[in-house]
Amino acid sequence: MSSCSKTITQYKFDLMVSNIDIIQSIGRVHQQLLDDLKEKLSQSCNESLIKAIENRQQAMRKHHYIPTTDTRVKQAFQELKHLLSELYSSPLPRSLAVCSQQEYKFVRSIQQLLHCRTDIVIRRRDKSKVFYIGKAIDFERKAEEYMLKTEAYQEITNGRSPLSDILCAVQTSLENLVRRQILTSKQQNQIPPKLNQLELGHYHGLPAPHKPNTLLRPIIACINGPTTLVSKVLNALLPPIFLSVVRETTFINDIDVIRKLEKYVLDGLFQSTTKFIVIDVTDLYTMIPREGALRALLRFLEENSYDGKIGSLRIDSIMKLARLVLDNNCFVYNNKFYKQIRGGAMGSAFTQVLANIYMYCWEQDLIKYTTEHRGIYGRYIDDIFMATNQTAIEIQQQLKKMMNKDINIKINYEIxxxxxxxxxxxxxxxxxxxxxxxxxxxxEPYILPFTPDHPRHMHRNIPYAALMRAAHLCSNVNYFNS
Known part of the structure; x- marks a missing residue:
């Protein structure tokens, strides 16, 4: 962006901020009216809420070491109880009462409709906060098609839940690591599964309308699974090291792409013959082979370890934990038990870094190709961007080599x-x-509503951040205006 364009953009920012300040002043007046109404929210005092305040008071004293003899603490909680009592004892204004009753009836009608219509499924869309309503039979059909296509899932035919076997395997492995004093005291407290919350993962497909035929993204919800905490420990350990190794060939965000392109122009490499290549890796998380991924992980650890360790864990211990997670990716779907035999569970914290490490090994030939021809190469998870002055035929030849390099990595590309x-x-x-x-x-367009009780700077930063992002991404002020 030229200096003139940036100056114009700055003027636009200043004007926008000025308008926002005026709107906020008006909004504060309306907000004060709303605050007055908030003091009359219900007809009776909610004893359970008061009890919750008392429990919270005890928790704060316990975890934050608030002295019980502090008069300010006692006074603050007493005032809070008094305020809640007033809020819940004052009747609602008639207009709000009528409005709330109408909204309640509307929500109840939707719930009753969904309860009666078992052929309808409502799900949150993939990468969106918007809900998607579809036919249950379509969801089941697409889930079965995905399982057949990827061959990544195997049904457990004995009809017995594998939860107890997985728990036993996890406990045995962790006890062995503790006995050998491989885990630190902090890790010993982090990794063991929480028995009172333990449950087997379950499958649900998130619809992706931006994909042809509205494909389903297979999510294994395993937040309380036996290996979840192990997966989180690995995810906390490996990504910082991985990002430091691949920073030059990894895009963090779209602004990172712009910076690489601008440098390419400044270096005098951008020409009229420059072509762009966009590559999409299909089903990355579920298509990587387990043994191949573990071999790639082992090579990565050996190349980037210090004295045979990553952090406080030795390489063999990390490999055992990684295999423990992959060997026990089990879930339930439609009253049947399944085990994932390829890739990693989309929903497991460890899956992304494992897939990234596998892709790091696969992409080395492409990185070498673009480096030799003074091009740009960068990857954002399963999306790859390249820029080069080679001919389309030469680029296609290289991409065909990459497609034949590993049958597990399937790509679609555009030149x-x-x-x-x-x-x-x-x-x-x-x-x-x-x-x-x-x-x-x-x-879907979305902004934070002005009425919620968020700090004012959050409301102000929404248009500011959007304008800043537009200024970074647009190469000309005319594109900024559009």
Whole structure:
């Protein structure tokens, strides 16, 4: 962006901030009226809420070491109880009471409809806060199709839940590590599964309307699974090291892509012949082979360890924990038990870093290719962006080699002078780089409502952050205006 364009953009920012301040002043007046109404929220004092306040008071004293003899603490909680009593004892204004009754009836009607219509399923959309309503039979059909296509799931035919076997395997492995004093005292407290919350993971598909035929993204909800805490420990240990190793070939966000492109232009490498390549890896998490992924993990650990350790854990201990997680990816779906035999569970904290390490080994030939031809290479999980001055035929030949390199990695690619990558439209107009914001067709507009009790700076930062992002991504002020 030129200095003139940036100056114009700054003026736009200043004008927008000024308008926001005026709107906020008006909003505060209305907010004060709402605050007055909030003091009359219910007709009777809720004893359970008062009890919850007392429990919270005890918890704060216990965990935050608040002295019980402090008069300020006693006074604060007494005032809080008094305030809640007033709020819950004052009747609602008639207008609010009528409105709340109407909304309650509306919500109840939806609940009753969904309860009666067992053929309808409501799910949150993938990568969105919007709900998707579809036919239950379609969800089941697509789930079965995905299982057959990937061959990543195997039904446990004995009809017995594998939960107890998994728990026994996890406890045995952890006891062995503790006995050998491999785990630190902190890790010993973090890893063991919580027996009072233990449950087997369950499958649910999140609809992805931005994909052809509204594919389902297979999520294994295993938040209380036996290996969940082990997975979280591995996820806390490995990603910082991985990111430090691959930083030059990894995109953190769309602004990172812009910076790489701008440097490419400043280095005099961007020409009218420059082409962009966008590559999408299909079903990355579920298609990577287990043994191949573990071998890639072992090589990565050996290359980046210090004295045979990553942090406080030795390489062999990390490998045992990784295998423990992968060997026990089991879940329930439609009253049947399944075991995942390929890839990692989408929903497990360890899966992403394992897939990234496997991809890091796979992509080395592409990195070498772009480096030799003075191009750009970067990956954002399963999305790859390249820029090079090679011909389309030469690029296709290299990509075909990559497609034959590993049958588990299936890619779709596009070679063009104008592509969409992440949230950017990138164009080569006769040797001139043009970038602007790309709005995905399925993106739903969303802003934080002004009425919730969020700090004012959060409301103010929504348009400010959007404008800042637009200024970073747009290469010309005219694109910014559009």
């Amino acid at each position: 063009n002078t104008a592509v969409n990558f992440l949230d950017i439209t990138i164009t080569n107009e006769n040797g001139q780089l043009k970038t602007l914001i790309y709005h995905k067709p399925t993106t």
